[in-house]
Amino acid sequence: xxxxxxxxxxxxxxxxxxVFLEVVNVNHLSRNLRRLLLAYLRYxxxxxxxxxxxxxxxxxxxxxxxxxxxxxxxxxxxxxxxx
Numbered sequence: 001x002x003x004x005x006x007x008x009x010x011x012x013x014x015x016x017x018x019v020f021l022e023v024v025n026v027n028h029l030s031r032n033l034r035r036l037l038l039a040y041l042r043y044x045x046x047x048x049x050x051x052x053x054x055x056x057x058x059x060x061x062x063x064x065x066x067x068x069x070x071x072x073x074x075x076x077x078x079x080x081x082x083x
Contacts, residue, residue: 021074030067033060 037060 021070026067026071026074030064030071033067034064
């Protein structure tokens, strides 16, 4: 059984997630985050800095998978054809 605090937190998270989906174009966010990551990697590789951030890559991979799932769930058939 959920406590009042847990229920309030779940309601707040649900509300924030709903607002996020209404305000953010998930397709653009996902694409821009991937481009940003690639630009960062290109920059770091050109500077000779060692790249060692496996935890970040795992977290980003999970985020990208979530964004892909959200996009697939909310895209209309017409939007799918355009992408």
